[in-house]
Amino acid sequence: MIQTYPVDSAGGHSFERWHLDVFGCPGCKSNLVPMDSVLKCESCGTVYSVLNGIPSLISPDTALEMTAGHLPVKEFYLFERYDWTKDSKGLEYIYHHTRRAETWHYIEKLLPRDGIVLDIGCGTGLITHRLATIRQKAVALDMNLWALNQMNGKPYIVKAQADAEMLPVQDSSVDMVIATEVVEHLENPETTLQEMLRVCRPGGWLVGSVPSTNSIWKMRQHLSMTCAGNEPFHRNFTRNEITDLWHRVGYDGQIHGICFGLNWLWTVQK
Ligand SMILES: [Zn+2]
Known part of the structure; x- marks a missing residue:
């Protein structure tokens, strides 16, 4: 309860x-x-x-x-009590730190100069820490207050407890939206994608990552040392499923997908 x-x-x-x-x-x-x-x-x-x-x-x-x-x-x-940046053990450590490096490589190229980045589902700050390190103004959102409290990124980072399906963000108010390893946990991913489009200014980039359908994910519960057995929802995506999601929310621009084996990175420009 x-x-x-x-x-x-x-x-x-x-x-x-x-x-x-x-x-x-x-x-x-x-x-x-x-x-x-x-x-x-x-x-x-x-x-x-x-x-x-x-x-x-x-x-x-x-x-x-x-x-x-x-x-x-x-x-x-x-x-949930899981610190991606410190608690990761064994395979999780390798996975999270590899995906951060792979994702950051693309995020860094698209970052807005003097703009504001929104990091949705930031957790304890796997990506947000990087933004603070390069003095990028960012708004870090997560449902989990405990995770937000683990992170200190002042003065560049401002944090808020938020629901990814109902973002507490004004229309077209940020220059880039990031959501890494978030959408796979959402029952209504279209709602969050719509919200991402709403809050991003025209011309800004939306960048996210989701687990691929690589068969290693089927063994997640056995290989993982930290994945909770009672995790209520988790899904994997093919490239076409990511494209379909964006089409369903009415996006008709180019959808770039990059596969890192275990996960997909997608970039979309509003
Ligand atoms: Zn109101």
């Missing part, structure tokens, strides 16, 4: 202009205004708590559904 959803607030966190230019109400996508120790939507009036300096930007409806146990997949990631 799900624990009580965190709703208490802690103030004392100051938001910079660029944070507030990007953050938006997950429900109506309007501006959020700092007010005492919370962020308040200037349009619908919904109030979002700030926990340990991290705004919790999950819509009240989604929070209620999770509390009621109606969204078991989202709920799983709310309470």
Whole structure:
């Protein structure tokens, strides 16, 4: 059974202009205004708590559904305790660090100069750390508050608890959107892809990676030292399935796919 959803607030966190230019109400996508120790939507009036300096930007409806146990997949990631950057063991360590190097090689070439990058499902910061290292302004989003708390990227990184299917980000407000190893955990990947397109400015890049259908994935539960046996949802993708996903959300531009064996990297330009 799900624990009580965190709703208490802690103030004392100051938001910079660029944070507030990007953050938006997950429900109506309007501006959020700092007010005492919370962020308040200037349009619908919904109030979002700030926990340990991290705004919790999950819509009240989604929070209620999770509390009621109606969204078991989202709920799983709310309470997962896995640090990709430090806890990885054996094969996981090799996999995560190899995929970071492979993915970063392409991300680095597409990064916007003086722009803002959105990292969706950032976890403990496998990719976000790299962005902070090169002083790239980035907004790091994850459902898991514990994971967000493990990461320190100030002053370049601002973090928020968020649902990938209902991004707390204003329309066309970021210059690049990254989602590595996220979409395979989502029951409605189209919703997240639509959200990625919405928040990216025209001409900006969307970059993501997903596991391929390589047969080694069938042995994941046996080979993995960290994969939770109760993981509620996970799927693998062929190149055509990735293309179909983008077509289903109405994207008719070029979809570049690069296969690294165990996973696919895709890049799409809005
Ligand atoms: Zn609102």
